[in-house]
Amino acid sequence: MKHVVVPKDSIKDLLESLMTDYKIVAPVREGQTLVYKAVNQVDEVILNDEAAYKSPKEFLFPQTEQMMVFSKDGDIRITEDDTKTILFGVRSCDLEALKIMTAVFTQGKFIDTYFEKKLKNTVLIGFGCQSEKKGCFCGDRGLNKGYSEACDAFLTDNGDQYIVQIITEKGELLFGGFAQIDSQKAVSCESGGQALLEINSDESTLFNNVDWGRISEKCMGCGTCTYICPTCHCFVFKDVVEKGEAIRYKCWDSCMYPKFTMHASGHNPRASKKERYRQRILHKYLYVKQNFGYTACTGCGRCIRSCPVGMNIKSVVTEIMEGLK
Amino acid sequence: MSNPYLPQKAELVEVIQETSSDLDIKTYRLKFTDGGKMDFMPGQFVELSIPGVGEAPFGFASSPLNKEYIELSIKRVGLVTEALHSLKAGSKVWIRGPFGNTFPVKEMEGSKILVIAGGLGLAPLRPLLLYMFDEQNRSKYGDIQMLLAARGSGDFIYRREFEEWRKIDRTSVTCTIDRPEEGWDERVGFPHVLVSEMDIDTANTYAVLCGPPIMIKFVSGKLVELGIPKEKILTTLEMRMTCGVGKCGKCNIGHQYVCIDGPVFSMAQLSQMPGEY
Amino acid sequence: MSFEKQRIELIDTCKNLLKEGKVNLVLGFAEGQAEMSASPFFIRTPEETDEMKWDDACSMTLAKYLLEKKEGAAIIAKPCDARAIVMYLAENQIERDKLTIIGVECAGMKGKDGLAAPGCEDCKLRIPPVYDILVGYGDGLEAEAVQKAADTMEAELSGKLTRFQKEMEKCILCFSCRQACYGCYCESCFIDREIPNWLPKELDTGAKMVFHLGRAMHLAGRCVECGACERVCPSGVNIRYLVKDLAEFCEALYGYQPGVNPEEVPAMTTFDMNDKEVGFIGGEHNEACCGS
Numbered sequence: 091m092k093h094v095v096v097p098k099d100s101i102k103d104l105l106e107s108l109m110t111d112y113k114i115v116a117p118v119r120e121g122q123t124l125v126y127k128a129v130n131q132v133d134e135v136i137l138n139d140e141a142a143y144k145s146p147k148e149f150l151f152p153q154t155e156q157m158m159v160f161s162k163d164g165d166i167r168i169t170e171d172d173t174k175t176i177l178f179g180v181r182s183c184d185l186e187a188l189k190i191m192t193a194v195f196t197q198g199k200f201i202d203t204y205f206e207k208k209l210k211n212t213v214l215i216g217f218g219c220q221s222e223k224k225g226c227f228c229g230d231r232g233l234n235k236g237y238s239e240a241c242d243a244f245l246t247d248n249g250d251q252y253i254v255q256i257i258t259e260k261g262e263l264l265f266g267g268f269a270q271i272d273s274q275k276a277v278s279c280e281s282g283g284q285a286l287l288e289i290n291s292d293e294s295t296l297f298n299n300v301d302w303g304r305i306s307e308k309c310m311g312c313g314t315c316t317y318i319c320p321t322c323h324c325f326v327f328k329d330v331v332e333k334g335e336a337i338r339y340k341c342w343d344s345c346m347y348p349k350f351t352m353h354a355s356g357h358n359p360r361a362s363k364k365e366r367y368r369q370r371i372l373h374k375y376l377y378v379k380q381n382f383g384y385t386a387c388t389g390c391g392r393c394i395r396s397c398p399v400g401m402n403i404k405s406v407v408t409e410i411m412e413g414l415k
Numbered sequence: 416m417s418n419p420y421l422p423q424k425a426e427l428v429e430v431i432q433e434t435s436s437d438l439d440i441k442t443y444r445l446k447f448t449d450g451g452k453m454d455f456m457p458g459q460f461v462e463l464s465i466p467g468v469g470e471a472p473f474g475f476a477s478s479p480l481n482k483e484y485i486e487l488s489i490k491r492v493g494l495v496t497e498a499l500h501s502l503k504a505g506s507k508v509w510i511r512g513p514f515g516n517t518f519p520v521k522e523m524e525g526s527k528i529l530v531i532a533g534g535l536g537l538a539p540l541r542p543l544l545l546y547m548f549d550e551q552n553r554s555k556y557g558d559i560q561m562l563l564a565a566r567g568s569g570d571f572i573y574r575r576e577f578e579e580w581r582k583i584d585r586t587s588v589t590c591t592i593d594r595p596e597e598g599w600d601e602r603v604g605f606p607h608v609l610v611s612e613m614d615i616d617t618a619n620t621y622a623v624l625c626g627p628p629i630m631i632k633f634v635s636g637k638l639v640e641l642g643i644p645k646e647k648i649l650t651t652l653e654m655r656m657t658c659g660v661g662k663c664g665k666c667n668i669g670h671q672y673v674c675i676d677g678p679v680f681s682m683a684q685l686s687q688m689p690g691e692y
Numbered sequence: 693m694s695f696e697k698q699r700i701e702l703i704d705t706c707k708n709l710l711k712e713g714k715v716n717l718v719l720g721f722a723e724g725q726a727e728m729s730a731s732p733f734f735i736r737t738p739e740e741t742d743e744m745k746w747d748d749a750c751s752m753t754l755a756k757y758l759l760e761k762k763e764g765a766a767i768i769a770k771p772c773d774a775r776a777i778v779m780y781l782a783e784n785q786i787e788r789d790k791l792t793i794i795g796v797e798c799a800g801m802k803g804k805d806g807l808a809a810p811g812c813e814d815c816k817l818r819i820p821p822v823y824d825i826l827v828g829y830g831d832g833l834e835a836e837a838v839q840k841a842a843d844t845m846e847a848e849l850s851g852k853l854t855r856f857q858k859e860m861e862k863c864i865l866c867f868s869c870r871q872a873c874y875g876c877y878c879e880s881c882f883i884d885r886e887i888p889n890w891l892p893k894e895l896d897t898g899a900k901m902v903f904h905l906g907r908a909m910h911l912a913g914r915c916v917e918c919g920a921c922e923r924v925c926p927s928g929v930n931i932r933y934l935v936k937d938l939a940e941f942c943e944a945l946y947g948y949q950p951g952v953n954p955e956e957v958p959a960m961t962t963f964d965m966n967d968k969e970v971g972f973i974g975g976e977h978n979e980a981c982c983g984s
Contacts, residue, residue, distance in 0.1 A: 121862065121928055143926060144864070153864070154895045157420055160466030164507060168418060199675065200419040200660035225725065293669045297689045308732045310756065312868035314926045324664030326657050327420075329467050336466035340420075343663070344866075349884055351655055351665055354471070354493025357628075359654065359668075359692050369667075369691075377670035398872055398924035399752065400724040400731025 092256045094268035096245075101252065105132045108176060108264070112213070115149050116178040117142050126177070137179055137247075139220045143396065145184050145320030149177055150208045151191065153317075153342045157204065157327075160336040171204075172211065176264075179217040179245075182238035182282075183228045183390035187320030188214070189240040193382040194323055204340065213260045216244035225391030227404045232285030233388055239281060287407055288385060289375040291414055296372060300410050306367035308399045313344035315393035315401070321374065321386040324350070345369045375407060419660045422464050422509035424448045428484060430504050433572040439491040440535055440572055441500060442476060445510065446484045453513060455479050457520060457543035458651060458679040461512030462659045463487065463495065465502075471495040472656040474539030474678070475513070480549055485510075488538035488572055514659040515678050518543050518623065518649060526621045526647070527557035529613075531606050531634050533564045533626025537572055539651050539678075540625050548583050557620075559586045560613065564606045564626065566593050589613075607633035610641070617642035624650045635682050645683035652678045652692055668692050694829040698796060699746035701827045702768065705794060707741045715766040715792050719757055721750040729804070732757070751801035751809035753918040756874045758786050766792035770801075772811060772918035774820030775951025776874035779914060781822075782958050785877065795823025803923075806839075810932060811919020813840040822954050856934070860900040862927040869921035869931050870907060875914045882906055904934060912938040913959040916951045 096104070105114055109132070116135040118127045126146035129135055156169040180188075192209060195202040218236040222228070228235050237244060243261030245252045254265045289296070316322040326343040329336050343350055346366050352358045360366050378386035387403065394402050429444040447453070453461070456479050464470040471493065477486035491500045499508070520543070528547065532540050547556050561580070565571045571590065581588050591602035591609055602609055607630070622638050624631050631650055638648050654666035654673040666673040669689045680688075706718045722733035722745050730750040735741055746768075754767055755776035769777060774795060780786045797819055800812035819826070867883070870876040883890050883903050890902060917939065921931045943949055946967070948959040 123928060160464075160509070164424070166421070166424070166509070168421060195662060198661055200662070202420075202660075202662050203418045204420075293689055294687070297669075297691075304734075307734050310868075310871050310924075312866070312871035312924060314866050314868040314924065317864055317866040318926055323662075326663065326665075327470055329469050331467040338420075338464075338466075338470075343665075345664065347867075353653070353655055354496065365691060372669075373664065373667070377667060380670040394725050396926045397725065398868065398920075400722075400729060402725050 091273050092262070093271050093273050094254045094256065094265050095248075095271050096252045096254055096265065096268050098250050098252060100268075101137070102132045102135070104264070105129070105135065105176075105178070112174045112176045114176050114178060115146065126179075135178070137217065137245075141181065141219075141223045141226070141390075141392075143392065144318040145187060145390065145392065146177055146180055147184070147187065147191065147320050147323075149175060150188065150212060151195075151205055151323060151325075151342075152340075154328075155204060155340045157338045157340050160338070162334045171208070174211050174213075175208075176213045176215060178215045180214055180241065181217060181219055181390070182233050182235055183226075183388040184320045185214060185216050185238040185240040186233055186388045187386075187390070190321050190378065190382070190384045190386050190388075191323050193384060194378065197382060213243075213264065214241035215261075215264070216241040218244065218246045220247065223391060223395070225394035225402075226389060227287065227391060228389035229282070230285070230287040230404065231282075231385070231387060231389035233282040234280055237280065285385065287387075287389070287404060289372075289407060289410060291376075291411075293372075293376065295414060296376065296410070297368070299414060300368075301413075302364045302368045305406055305409070306364050309346075309363050309367050309401055310399055311346045311348070311363045311366065312398065313346040314396050314398070315403075316344040316346055316370070317342065318392045318396055320388060320390055320392070321378075345373065371403070371406060371410075374403075420511070420658065422462070422470075422511040423451065423453075424507055425510045427502055427504050427506045427508065430502070433488060434570050438534070438566070438570050439500065440488060441491075442486055442488040442572070443499070444477075444484050444486050445508070447510075448507065452482045453485060453510070455485075455513035455542075456517035457546050458517040458539065459513040459515045460539075460656075460659070460678060461485075461487070461510050461514065462656075463499070464509035464511075465495055465498045466509065468498040469495050470509075470657075472514075472659060472674075474542075474651065476538040476541045478545035478549070479542050480546060488535065488541075490535050512659065514656075514674055516676065518679050520546060523621045524555040525557070527616050527619055528559045529615060529620050529622040529638075529643075530559065530561045531564070531610065531622065531624045531626070531630075532561075533606065533630040534566065534570060535572060536624075536626030536630070537563060540623055541573060543623065544580070548580070548586070553584060557585070557616075559583075560615070561586070561588045562591065562606050562609060562613065563588060564591045564593075564630070568592055568596050568599050605633070606630060607637045610634060610637050615641060615643070620647065622648045624648065639682065645686060646681050648682040649679060650682070650685070652680060654678075654692065694799075695747045697830055698827050699744065702746055702794065702796070703741045703744050705825055705827065706735060706744065706766065706768075707738045709766055709792065709794075710735070710738045710741065715764055717762060717765040718794075719754045719762070719765060719767040721745045721752070721768070724749065746796075748800075748802040751803070751812065751919065751923060753872075753874060753920045755780065755918075756872070756877075756920075758791065759877055763787075763790045765790075766794055769793050769795050769820050769823060770798040771795075771815065771817035771820045772916055774822050775817070775916035776918060778822055778951040778954045779875065779916060779958070781954070782961070792825070793820070793823045795820035795826045797826070797828040799829075808840050809919055810922035811917050815917060817952065821952050856901065857897050859929050859931075859933075860897045860904065862929045863900045863904070863925075864927055865895060865900055865903060866926065867903075868924045868926065869929075872920040872924040873907075873911070874916065874918065874920065875911050876907070878910075882910075904931065908934040908938055911935050913942040913946075913948060914950050915939050 114129045116129050117124050118134040124140045124142045159167045195205040242258040243265050244255045256262050324343050325340050328339045328341050351360045374386040425445040425447050427443050428446050431442040433440040460472050460474045462470050473487045476488040489496050577588050595603050652673050656666040656674040657663040659674045661672045661675040668691050709715045718735040720733045721730040724731040730745050755773045801809040803809040915935045946959040
């Protein structure tokens with residue numbers, strides 16, 4: 091493992107020099123909130139201990155992504171996006187979430203080529219958290235808030251400098267030129283420990299022996315949690331006609347919306363919020379684990395912080411497991 | 416790796432009106448404009464696009480051995496089907512696939528086959544039937560008994576082919592409608608009732624069902640009662656499969672995705688799955 | 693402490709209602725998940741009432757839960773909840789005799805910043821317009837009025853279109869405002885309909901404007917100013933200022949405030965040949981009503 095030291099005042103120069111070749115996405119201030127955005131000037135970048143209110147997943151899995159155009163002359167054009175991006179200052183929880191999303195989109199018989207290409211063109215630069223925010227529970231999910239290997243290079247705040255762990259060649263390309271330090275003296279780069287918060291049960295028990303009606307009673311089905319969640323990845327296709335051409339988009343969809351599973355006939359397999367909330371919890375804590383080996387919740391705490399009615403996924407999961415004991 | 420969302424252009428070479436009345440079903444015969452073909456097996460489905468309107472999943476309805484064209488039988492019910500129904504022969508649409516699993520045609524060899532279909536439910540079973548009817552394949556399967564149900568005499572699809580099917584070696588076709596009709600000389604009544612009158616070699620039969628959920632429920636219950644093992648009762652499910660490739664997260668029943676783990680499931684599998692479909 | 697006095701009285705009231713079997717459920721509040729917050733609480737046993745929370749963080753509107761066929765329920769209703777209930781009754785969405793309304797006197801709730809919660813800043817209504825039981829502050833007790841947050845946006849941007857665009861940039865089109873709004877209960881929202889496709893799927897500001905303008909129009913003469921839309925917005929969009937304009941417009945034209953008077957017929961469900969046709973195509977333009 092290679093560690094380098096980057097003086098804090100060099101970071102902006104580095105980003106500045108990279109701006110010609112890359113789109114740089116980093117945490118910036120927008121009103122009261124912190125969000126990941128494409129940076130116009132490096133001075134906008136904020137590297138402190140705050141958490142962005144939504145995850146940066148949209149830069150690999152955009153909220154609306156143009157996929158293809160059915161042209162006037164009856165042909166089809168695939169929409170290509172070759173933008174090289176640096177996703178800068180990404181937290182452990184969001185990096186681990188991207189790892190899960192990568193599994194969903196790039197494993198199996200079919201590969202989502204749009205996601206795959208964006209991932210290939212993206213350099214992921216992690217950034218350690220110093221404190222847990224209200225609602226955070228990454229520790230319970232077995233993550234180390236201060237470090238994740240699911241990126242190309244990882245920054246740790248060390249007073250007036252950053253200690254950078256270089257993980258991949260992409261990371262080496264960015265930080266290879268800085269002064270190397272002895273790994274022994276470097277910050278701890280351990281992965282997280284055992285996840286304490288898990289659902290260890292089977293589908294039929296979870297469907298039949300859990301009172302989902304009561305658990306979901308407060309939920310308004312607003313879907314905010316699915317929009318800000320770093321692992322939610324469900325989508326729908328939408329066609330828009332513009333100037334005689336039909337453009338197909340891949341758009342985020344939410345399992346919390348009634349129309350999500352509704353058939354053309356009007357039949358809806360998940361007709362009420364009870365079924366929809368169960369889907370959200372079990373998709374994260376059971377189905378992805380069964381299909382890909384990961385629990386699709388990294389404890390980022392965003393859904394807890396943003397839920398207007400105070401739903402808390404951590405206490406829901408805890409309650410389910412307690413109830414099944 | 417190729418883009419799994421990218422469709423191929425196909426021409427509607429023929430449009431066949433199957434049923435009229437309020438149940439508007441048409442069969443579309445399609446050829447790929449580049450002359451290409453799509454290899455598939457019975458049970459699989461495609462995603463059909465009408466640019467600017469959208470995309471929807473449809474099961475193949477033609478024989479997998481037919482390399483000239485594919486057929487899809489489609490009821491007018493939603494946006495895409497509404498737009499499709501207004502298209503005439505010569506129109507272009509876009510197709511991608513094939514997706515999903517298949518009927519276990521190899522395992523079914525040597526067994527007798529009982530096919531029970533209600534209304535449009537016959538469409539996704541037609542590739543299986545035509546596959547088994549093929550000269551090369553017919554000898555591999557035992558007797559084929561078909562119980563085809565529709566609300567009324569005008570609601571059968573592929574009715575023009577029934578006579579031909581009846582002529583095939585060791586094959587029977589029984590048609591039934593919900594209520595008596597003047598001039599109707601075949602059976603009247605629901606399939607789950609009629610099935611108990613049929614002579615079924617329960618130890619050596621694969622049953623294949625497709626139709627309205629309520630029909631599947633009653634008929635499969637009856638077949639289990641008669642002694643057909645749940646592993647040998649097969650059906651094909653319908654869900655809102657947006658992507659067809661296991662990514663979009665809409666068609667799952669528990670951890671299984673209908674678009675990749677299905678759409679063909681046995682009653683043994685379904686009884687282990689949550690009833691969320 | 694008016695809140696503490698109210699809380700004790702609320703617990704007592706709810707406990708009795710449940711004990712005597714007069715109601716099977718009380719919609720109230722419990723401690724929330726973040727600092728200074730409250731969460732809805734579905735109380736089904738007399739014992740649970742002790743966990744009830746009642747303070748200036750209980751800003752959430754509970755009325756929308758009534759649409760889930762909660763027969764035999766009681767609801768703790770602030771004036772804004774009660775206005776929503778009045779509207780539900782007028783719009784035939786709930787049945788009055790299957791609902792017990794525990795009205796609470798309210799001088800406004802606070803947001804996380806300690807200033808007036810959305811909707812509370814201009815609310816003059818202290819007593820709910822409809823109730824079965826009223827839990828007031830008590831003699832001689834007065835709650836201090838909540839402090840209004842400064843509207844920085846207004847000062848900065850005089851042009852309304854610019855302001856609108858500025859607000860819309862923040863919106864992520866998650867539709868949580870719609871889900872939280874008492875008045876957004878259409879089976880099929882215009883924005884979800886595919887023909888016509890109301891919403892261009894590319895997330896530009898225009899698409900967001902279509903949604904928010906459409907929603908505002910549907911809430912004209914119906915918004916009860918509960919502020920739910922803004923409280924739930926994860927991106928901090930000032931959603932209400934559009935609807936507020938329409939509310940003022942409606943009041944100036946028809947002298948109607950939604951949900952304030954249970955006897956009144958909602959402005960948008962009645963027609964009078966003498967109605968001013970301001971705002972209608974071909975109608976006269978009325979500066980006084982339309983504002984700038």
